[in-house]
Amino acid sequence: MEIAQGIHSIPAEIDRFLGFYAPQVYLVVGGEGALIDSGYGDEGSISSRVDYVNAFAGLRLAYIVITHAHPDHISGAVRLREKTGAKIVLHSAEQTDIAVDKVVAEGDIISLNGIDLEVVHTPGHNPGHICLYMRKERIMFSGDQVLGQGTTAIPPPKGDMAQYIDSLRKLLGYDIDLILPGHGPPLREPQRRVKELIQHRLEREEQVIAGLRQGKATVKELAAEIYPELAGFLYEVAKGQVYAHLIKLEREGKASSQGSGKDARYKPALERGRCA
Numbered sequence: 001m002e003i004a005q006g007i008h009s010i011p012a013e014i015d016r017f018l019g020f021y022a023p024q025v026y027l028v029v030g031g032e033g034a035l036i037d038s039g040y041g042d043e044g045s046i047s048s049r050v051d052y053v054n055a056f057a058g059l060r061l062a063y064i065v066i067t068h069a070h071p072d073h074i075s076g077a078v079r080l081r082e083k084t085g086a087k088i089v090l091h092s093a094e095q096t097d098i099a100v101d102k103v104v105a106e107g108d109i110i111s112l113n114g115i116d117l118e119v120v121h122t123p124g125h126n127p128g129h130i131c132l133y134m135r136k137e138r139i140m141f142s143g144d145q146v147l148g149q150g151t152t153a154i155p156p157p158k159g160d161m162a163q164y165i166d167s168l169r170k171l172l173g174y175d176i177d178l179i180l181p182g183h184g185p186p187l188r189e190p191q192r193r194v195k196e197l198i199q200h201r202l203e204r205e206e207q208v209i210a211g212l213r214q215g216k217a218t219v220k221e222l223a224a225e226i227y228p229e230l231a232g233f234l235y236e237v238a239k240g241q242v243y244a245h246l247i248k249l250e251r252e253g254k255a256s257s258q259g260s261g262k263d264a265r266y267k268p269a270l271e272r273g274r275c276a
């Protein structure tokens, strides 16, 4: 499906993913082609993507650009490379077992003869997460930095909440008409959405601080207080989010902890003018 001039979304299987939106794989068609992310590596997904690319007679797929090395984004990369000869592109701060052909950093341009993809380093969800910016077209491929719906998991230790919020603020500095996320539908009011996401994280942080002040001391207690409606897998994700906020708060001197791992106990830092 063509979603903007020269940009196609290639449907992925939803049932392999944990109940959320399936990973999006995009094909960008300039003089040469590039895939943004690879999706999963199962036979069905791979052949549907290769067929989609092959439908463009004479198009050489030059790159498979991976926004970050999580399985739903990278696991199809090696098989897609075998079938197309494209180079796998990844940021230098991402860790993976697979052989990467081209390592990129902030500001690098991936040229497709007529279309340029600019690397925007957005750490937080993962240390080497990148977004890809088409400056002329004012389109941003956002990977998991900004999702089409809902909020991104920031699971420590690789996930870093402070960096994540900084990366959201960084996106506000780009002129963007359209965000194409790693999961979910396109976002046509990108600035508004990014501002909402920053606001949402700061509100969660306030909730964590409020919970600490009420004497909730562990990740578990805080998550149960802040996310009373969640259970099962989503509750596990929520605990990760709370933990990510606590790491940020501790680093900023707004909380302190005793013990480590699951049993660590936190308390809020004493503020000037506040009685303990």
Ligand SMILES: [Zn+2]
Residues within 6 Å of the ligand: 068, 070, 125, 144
């Ligand atoms: Zn991810």
